[in-house]
Amino acid sequence: MAEPxxxxxxxxxxxxxxxxxxxxxxxxxxxxxxxxxGPNGAGKTTTVEILEGLRTPDRGIARVCGLDPETTGERFKxxxxxxxxxxxxxxxxxxxxxxxLFANFYRRHADTxxxxxxxxxxxxxxxxYSQLSGGQKQRLALAMALVNDPQxxxxxxxxxxxxxxxxxxxxxxxxxxxxxxxxxLITTHYIEEAERLCDRVAIVDQGRVIALGTPRELKQRxxxxxxxxxxxxxxxxxxxxxxLEGVSDCREFDGAYVLHSSSTPQTIVALVKxxxxxxxxxxxxxxxxPSLEDVFIELTGRRLxx
Amino acid sequence: MRNRAFFFFSLLMPMLFLFGFVALFARGNNxxxxxxxxxxxxxxxxxxxxxxLSVQLVTFREQGILRRFRLAPVGAGPMLASSILxxxxxxxxxxxxxxxxxxxxxxxxxxxxxxxxxxxVTVGSATFAxxxxxxxxxxxxxxxxxxxxxxxxxxxxxLSGATVPLxxxxxxxxxVSLFIPAQYLATGLQSAATKFATPYEVFEDIAxxxxxxxVAFEVSxxxxxxxxxxxxxxxxxxxxxxxxVPFLAFGSWECITGKRLNHVNxxxxxxxxxxxxxxxxPAR
Numbered sequence: 229m230a231e232p233x234x235x236x237x238x239x240x241x242x243x244x245x246x247x248x249x250x251x252x253x254x255x256x257x258x259x260x261x262x263x264x265x266g267p268n269g270a271g272k273t274t275t276v277e278i279l280e281g282l283r284t285p286d287r288g289i290a291r292v293c294g295l296d297p298e299t300t301g302e303r304f305k306x307x308x309x310x311x312x313x314x315x316x317x318x319x320x321x322x323x324x325x326x327x328x329l330f331a332n333f334y335r336r337h338a339d340t341x342x343x344x345x346x347x348x349x350x351x352x353x354x355x356x357y358s359q360l361s362g363g364q365k366q367r368l369a370l371a372m373a374l375v376n377d378p379q380x381x382x383x384x385x386x387x388x389x390x391x392x393x394x395x396x397x398x399x400x401x402x403x404x405x406x407x408x409x410x411x412x413l414i415t416t417h418y419i420e421e422a423e424r425l426c427d428r429v430a431i432v433d434q435g436r437v438i439a440l441g442t443p444r445e446l447k448q449r450x451x452x453x454x455x456x457x458x459x460x461x462x463x464x465x466x467x468x469x470x471x472l473e474g475v476s477d478c479r480e481f482d483g484a485y486v487l488h489s490s491s492t493p494q495t496i497v498a499l500v501k502x503x504x505x506x507x508x509x510x511x512x513x514x515x516x517x518p519s520l521e522d523v524f525i526e527l528t529g530r531r532l533x534x
Numbered sequence: 535m536r537n538r539a540f541f542f543f544s545l546l547m548p549m550l551f552l553f554g555f556v557a558l559f560a561r562g563n564n565x566x567x568x569x570x571x572x573x574x575x576x577x578x579x580x581x582x583x584x585x586x587l588s589v590q591l592v593t594f595r596e597q598g599i600l601r602r603f604r605l606a607p608v609g610a611g612p613m614l615a616s617s618i619l620x621x622x623x624x625x626x627x628x629x630x631x632x633x634x635x636x637x638x639x640x641x642x643x644x645x646x647x648x649x650x651x652x653x654x655v656t657v658g659s660a661t662f663a664x665x666x667x668x669x670x671x672x673x674x675x676x677x678x679x680x681x682x683x684x685x686x687x688x689x690x691x692x693l694s695g696a697t698v699p700l701x702x703x704x705x706x707x708x709x710v711s712l713f714i715p716a717q718y719l720a721t722g723l724q725s726a727a728t729k730f731a732t733p734y735e736v737f738e739d740i741a742x743x744x745x746x747x748x749v750a751f752e753v754s755x756x757x758x759x760x761x762x763x764x765x766x767x768x769x770x771x772x773x774x775x776x777x778x779v780p781f782l783a784f785g786s787w788e789c790i791t792g793k794r795l796n797h798v799n800x801x802x803x804x805x806x807x808x809x810x811x812x813x814x815x816p817a818r
Contacts, residue, residue, distance in 0.1 A: 280605060281605075282601065282604060282605070282761075301607070301609075302607035302608075302609075303607075305605065305606060305607040306607055308605075310605050312598070312601060312602060312605070314598060315598075315602055316597045316598040316599045316601075316602065317599060317602065318594070318599060320536040320537055330606055333606040333607055333608050334606070334607060356536070372602075
């Protein structure tokens with residue numbers, strides 16, 4: 229069996245008293261799009277930055293293409309491309325200049341004019357970095373990450389803070405990388421992103437990988453269950469919702485009750501009867517088919533974006 | 535020209551000094567002062583590298599720009615060297631503009647020894663840029679950088695002979711100036727501009743600046759930090775002293791021999807004698 233292109237074993241990292249990583253382990257095969265899914269502060273960025281050679285782990289092993297990011301220096305950097313959580317460039321640097329500058333750092337590099345076209349930055353080639361919109365800046369960051377035609381691409385929350393339209397554009401670019409058999413490690417706290425883009429996902433929470441598998445495998449944990457989210461006029465008492473027919477799990481988040489039910493119609497009928505009996509009022513009711521969010525709730529008792 | 539701050543501090547300010555000094559000190563029969571003033575203005579232009587690079591490096595670090603560069607296969611040494619080189623390519627045109635202004639606005643026919651000027655500007659801009667990079671590496675915030683820069687800049691400006699001729703100062707201040715990097719640049723440029731001093735004759739100035747450059751560059755490379763959250767350890771600030779070792783050595787030597795101060799004072803006396811019809815320089 230081929231060696232994994234990214235190998236992470238038992239990574240630990242503390243920032244003072246804060247334990248950012250507590251034994252993170254996973255492996256990524258060549259050509260795979262692998263996602264690290266978790267809430268803010270879960271340890272995703274620390275993991276990626278260790279793999280990019282920007283941080284030093286307290287202990288554990290990190291290897292990319294068989295190279296140690298910390299000690300192999302320039303040889304290692306030739307093999308990777310990365311989009312940081314927030315990319316910054318000098319305000320008065322022009323788009324084309326930025327690409328040319330970074331291209332010249334590498335022994336092997338792509339044609340920057342082609343990259344501009346591919347990332348729809350042709351019209352902005354002479355614009356200053358400060359004149360670009362958030363989406364254009366992120367497209368430039370992606371173009372810069374690919375300027376050396378890397379074997380492995382790290383994308384740290386590449387769509388965070390972008391509007392839905394731009395986010396979809398970024399998804400298209402990542403799907404193009406996927407079709408091109410690039411190995412991509414992406415961190416995200418967007419369920420949609422992980423489900424749509426990733427071949428496999430590691431769910432990370434509080435510095436640990438708490439689940440790992442394909443999105444389908446992970447969702448199997450919640451197979452046959454529906455998430456029902458209800459908002460009521462008054463809070464319920466004594467956990468009565470958790471005892472409704474078909475409900476396997478009931479939690480309260482931000483004033484809403486999230487029920488996981490294996491027999492949805494019966495649960496809804498029982499819910500309505502219960503509310504009538506309590507003279508309570510249903511303000512809203514939403515139903516969702518199982519997602520990675522449900523897996524995360526089941527595993528941690530919290531929502532991803534809490 | 536993209537950067538208004540650069541335009542103001544690196545081009546407009548030296549021009550204002552040039553026109554201001556000429557208007558104040560080189561009117562009427564005193565036009566022969568212009569080469570001396572040119573030497574001083576060129577000194578300030580070259581010393582501006584100190585401010586430019588320190589502020590740029592701290593800004594880049596604080597904004598996370600250096601982090602992006604860190605992902606590329608480029609080390610601290612080449613990064614710093616390229617910033618010094620690019621700064622040089624900004625300083626050189628300003629020097630040329632200053633020479634042209636003197637030629638066409640003030641009808642100066644001779645600029646002294648151009649080879650010596652070229653050598654001093656080249657080595658000087660790299661030395662002061664490296665000193666600026668050290669300040670950027672030992673300070674953690676822009677506020678701290680500006681505070682330290684201002685303190686050092688005052689010494690550079692007033693104790694180098696670039697603004698106030700050293701001959702005006704009491705001997706003990708003149709001796710202090712021998713330990714200041716800017717003094718070697720100012721003395722060298724003024725000698726080259728007014729006395730046609732050759733590169734050989736200003737070799738000591740070039741050597742002091744050159745040695746200072748080598749040490750300052752290595753210190754800045756050792757102290758370089760890519761990450762905004764990587765704070766400079768306190769002991770790192772002691773490294774600044776290491777960068778001053780060449781100037782401490784040259785200053786001590788000059789204090790012992792006294793040759794440089796004699797030379798500076800004699801030059802000034804000759805100049806003022808020539809300009810003011812033999813009057814003595816101000817009493818010390």
